[in-house]
Amino acid sequence: MALAVLYTFRRCPYAIRARLGLLLAQCNVEIREITLKTKPLEMLAASSKGTVPVLVLVNRDVIAQSLDIMRWALTQHDPLDLLCHKNPADADKMAALIEQNDVQFKPWLDRYKYSDRYPEQTQTDYYQQASRFLIQLEQCLSETPFLVSHTPRLADYAIVPFVRQFAAVETKRALSDDFPAVAVWLERLMSSEIFIRAMHKHVIWNASHAPIYLLEDL
């Protein structure tokens, strides 16, 4: 049976988010691991903007935004109600948090991570700017163990790859010093089976190799 094809890059937080969404929906796809330096022509033909993840559906429709891939997969199969259909207020809170992650936190995270490329301010300044979002997450986690409820939902999986990146920027800083609840949340999610599965290492895709499937080893 033909399956959708996911062009992905293991460490990219957007691609991690997409893989998590597909795994949570138990949606099998062909995985094509790429390098950002040499993007396959097949991927660029499907999506000329050249970012990962890109999901090419069997009918050749293309989904080239990570959050859309998560929502597409979970709309088909969402036994744990990760999309919060049963609780529209939580769904609204999630959407707002994800938007803040993508629009406000991510640019500061990039500056913090690559501060040498942004000499206008110091790395500590960027840390503080990025921290404003973490303070907000800390507040959410003081109310419930996950961002909007007692179990992980879409927002947790959509945001955790970016917090993982934030926590890894400076080895001298422990996330738990400034954000203890976020540190516990991060550890719980990163040690979960689904996250470990999403981070599985695959060889770089080559059209002449046998296809690799996301759910191959389920």
Ligand SMILES: N[C@@H](CCC(=O)N[C@@H](CS)C(=O)NCC(=O)O)C(=O)O
């Ligand atoms: N808004 C996009 C952003 C995806 C994105 O920026 N991905 C980065 C990798 S983390 C990328 O592919 N950059 C292209 C490049 O570095 O050449 C999404 O949500 O999927």
